[in-house]
Amino acid sequence: MSGEASLAEERTLGEFVLRRVHAESCGECLPCALGTRQIAAVLNGTAGGNGGAVEAAVWRALGRAMRQAAKCGVGRIGGALVEELLDRDPDFFAPGRKRNSGDQGQEG
Amino acid sequence: MSTFTMIIDGRRVEVPEKTTILEAAAKIGVKIPTLCYLKDIGHDVGACRICVVEIEGEPELVTACNTPAAPGMVVRTNTEAVREARKVTLEMILANHPEECPTCVRNGTCELQALAAAFNIREVRFPRTRPEFPLDDSATALIRDPNKCILCRRCVTVCRQVQSVGAVEFGKVYGEPAVTTLLHTPLGETNCVQCGQCILVCPVGAIYERDDTDRVWAALADPHKHVVVQTAPATHVALGDLFGLAPGTDITGRMVAAFRRLGFDAVFDTNFTADLTIMEEGSELLERINNGGVLPQLTSCSPGWVKFIEHFYPELLPHLSSAKSPQQMLGALAKTFYAQKRGLNPDEVFVVSVMPCTAKKFEAARPEMKASGRRDVDVVLTTRELARMLREAGLDFANLPEDDYDEPMGLGTGAGQIFGATGGVMEAALRTVYELVTGKPLENLDIEEVRGLAGVKEAAVPLNGLRVKALVAHGLANARAVMERLKAGELKDYHFIEIMCCPGGCIGGGGQPIPTTSTIREMRIGGIYARDRALALRKSHENPQVQKLYEEFLERPLGHKSHELLHTTYTARGFQPRGE
Ligand code: SF4
Numbered sequence: 001m002s003g004e005a006s007l008a009e010e011r012t013l014g015e016f017v018l019r020r021v022h023a024e025s026c027g028e029c030l031p032c033a034l035g036t037r038q039i040a041a042v043l044n045g046t047a048g049g050n051g052g053a054v055e056a057a058v059w060r061a062l063g064r065a066m067r068q069a070a071k072c073g074v075g076r077i078g079g080a081l082v083e084e085l086l087d088r089d090p091d092f093f094a095p096g097r098k099r100n101s102g103d104q105g106q107e108g
Numbered sequence: 109m110s111t112f113t114m115i116i117d118g119r120r121v122e123v124p125e126k127t128t129i130l131e132a133a134a135k136i137g138v139k140i141p142t143l144c145y146l147k148d149i150g151h152d153v154g155a156c157r158i159c160v161v162e163i164e165g166e167p168e169l170v171t172a173c174n175t176p177a178a179p180g181m182v183v184r185t186n187t188e189a190v191r192e193a194r195k196v197t198l199e200m201i202l203a204n205h206p207e208e209c210p211t212c213v214r215n216g217t218c219e220l221q222a223l224a225a226a227f228n229i230r231e232v233r234f235p236r237t238r239p240e241f242p243l244d245d246s247a248t249a250l251i252r253d254p255n256k257c258i259l260c261r262r263c264v265t266v267c268r269q270v271q272s273v274g275a276v277e278f279g280k281v282y283g284e285p286a287v288t289t290l291l292h293t294p295l296g297e298t299n300c301v302q303c304g305q306c307i308l309v310c311p312v313g314a315i316y317e318r319d320d321t322d323r324v325w326a327a328l329a330d331p332h333k334h335v336v337v338q339t340a341p342a343t344h345v346a347l348g349d350l351f352g353l354a355p356g357t358d359i360t361g362r363m364v365a366a367f368r369r370l371g372f373d374a375v376f377d378t379n380f381t382a383d384l385t386i387m388e389e390g391s392e393l394l395e396r397i398n399n400g401g402v403l404p405q406l407t408s409c410s411p412g413w414v415k416f417i418e419h420f421y422p423e424l425l426p427h428l429s430s431a432k433s434p435q436q437m438l439g440a441l442a443k444t445f446y447a448q449k450r451g452l453n454p455d456e457v458f459v460v461s462v463m464p465c466t467a468k469k470f471e472a473a474r475p476e477m478k479a480s481g482r483r484d485v486d487v488v489l490t491t492r493e494l495a496r497m498l499r500e501a502g503l504d505f506a507n508l509p510e511d512d513y514d515e516p517m518g519l520g521t522g523a524g525q526i527f528g529a530t531g532g533v534m535e536a537a538l539r540t541v542y543e544l545v546t547g548k549p550l551e552n553l554d555i556e557e558v559r560g561l562a563g564v565k566e567a568a569v570p571l572n573g574l575r576v577k578a579l580v581a582h583g584l585a586n587a588r589a590v591m592e593r594l595k596a597g598e599l600k601d602y603h604f605i606e607i608m609c610c611p612g613g614c615i616g617g618g619g620q621p622i623p624t625t626s627t628i629r630e631m632r633i634g635g636i637y638a639r640d641r642a643l644a645l646r647k648s649h650e651n652p653q654v655q656k657l658y659e660e661f662l663e664r665p666l667g668h669k670s671h672e673l674l675h676t677t678y679t680a681r682g683f684q685p686r687g688e
Pocket residue numbers: 205206207208209210212213214215216218219220221256312313314
């Protein structure tokens with residue numbers, strides 16, 4: 001397996017898990033409810049305004065806020081994953097990137 | 109109580125057990141920001157995470173509002189991580205929040221706006237991620253704007269825990285968390301009693317009263333309208349809050365002067381019809397006692413409470429006094445008695461009420477409230493709406509001279525005044541019923557047992573061999589507990605029960621100035637009893653204008669005209685929303 005292929009797989013897996021985290025978010029606390037919604041919006045290309053052109057540093061802050069301030073493990077894991085994915089690929093959340101189909105792991 | 113020491117931002121602080129980090133920090137003057145937390149209603153669900161702080165040795169941040177302080181705990185409230193987490197959350201809220209501050213009803217009293225200012229937010233780094241939702245303006249008195257909702261869930265707690273109604277709830281809309289109504293039914297079709305307690309606790313402009321000020325301006329500008337206004341007891345000690353006066357300040361005379369400057373044709377006091385209510389409701393009570401009627405009698409002057417019993421305890425409606433609320437009595441009399449006296453066409457008389465209450469908007473719109481042949485009360489303004497009119501008119505309210513109400517419905521006694529506080533209707537009734545039955549003057553007019561913020565209060569007054577037993581409850585969860593006891597047959601030997609929908613009574617009504625906290629409620633209650641003590645007349649039956657009204661027009665309490673104009677019927681509404 002080449003390094004290239006594993007990066008693509010990592011990305012696929014990362015997106016899959018992030019979508020799951022969004023679907024699992026119960027909505028009881030705002031860092032997770034709103035953070036996962038930001039993530040879902042960029043993955044699905046549905047963010048309004050500037051289309052989700054959020055700088056990597058801001059995504060990192062979002063990840064850190066979710067990891068440190070969310071109420072339960074769902075948001076904390078989600079936040080940790082955002083940070084981890086950015087470590088591996090600083091452009092992970094760049095808008096306009098080709099994404100996997102949005103319905104993976106999404107609730108109806 | 110045992111205490112312990114901890115460290116906050118490098119300073120030692122000694123606190124008693126069961127102190128939260130938030131309270132401990134406040135002790136040394138460190139104000140940790142909060143958004144969802146609301147101590148008054150015991151709401152500490154930890155939703156917003158704005159109050160996060162660092163605790164040494166903990167990998168994650170913790171919420172100060174609901175985390176107990178512990179001995180030796182080392183807390184930091186202002187670190188890079190803390191500031192960043194707060195700011196990210198706040199920016200994500202703002203990203204999905206309409207930028208409508210200049211036109212928002214909560215501009216200036218909004219907690220989100222204040223936080224954005226405090227955090228020095230100058231730019232929102234996130235895009236909008238949620239669709240726009242339609243306003244819910246199905247209810248007579250209030251409007252919900254889901255677009256402004258920040259998901260703090262205070263309204264859910266107040267509606268469920270304090271009011272035991274549960275008309276709003278936390279759920280999902282289009283798969284995203286949202287505060288919505290029972291079964292997503294339009295609010296006006298649910299069992300919402302329109303008390304407006306949710307408005308008082310909402311930190312933002314997501315729930316607010318329907319603003320009717322334009323209809324009043326239009327009536328004032330109409331030369332064919334004779335515009336009269338009435339002022340509820342609880343407004344006398346609350347309106348001043350909105351003009352920089354201390355809560356509880358008696359602004360009665362200034363309020364009257366303000367109405368004259370706005371151009372009202374007559375200024376009446378709902379305290380007058382509060383006295384009249386005592387005559388009617390007290391007579392009804394005596395009739396029930398003497399003729400084996402349904403007892404205990406329940407008070408009926410609080411429309412939020414009336415709607416509650418109609419929804420939740422329709423089988424107990426025979427207990428409810430048939431007397432209308434003072435607002436509706438005044439409306440009916442303005443278009444009959446007063447119109448006749450002044451030779452006015454009742455169709456030209458336009459009645460405006462200024463109430464501490466959103467539910468009064470619903471009450472005035474009830475189809476049966478047309479005793480004069482047309483709507484008896486045309487527009488109900490909350491205390492907040494009146495303040496908006498006064499500001500719009502450029503009145504320097506706090507410095508207005510004092511003025512007097514108009515005859516023939518402008519005089520209220522202290523008994524009418526205390527209607528504004530929990531226990532007040534009961535106290536006023538007992539003052540009158542005692543004297544009417546025994547023929548002796550009541551020695552101590554202050555019936556302390558029924559005063560104050562305890563949820564359920566009791567008193568007993570000896571009346572010619574009969575011990576009249578009375579219960580008082582305020583806040584609908586307390587009312588529900590009393591109704592359960594009544595249903596279970598535990599209150600058979602009670603005669604009279606006063607229920608007010610809102611915590612503290614009308615001084616804490618859903619139309620009152622924001623903020624309305626427990627402390628402010630107490631200050632307004634203080635103002636109510638101070639005004640009662642200061643008035644020369646303190647018993648409803650001694651009100652000369654009420655006596656004259658009976659002589660000239662009504663003849664006697666519970667007489668034919670009274671029945672026509674001052675009494676009403678109720679609707680069993682059942683529990684479930686129609687689900688449309
Ligand atoms: S709710 Fe607050 S922040 Fe939102 S528009 Fe109104 S005043 Fe502004």
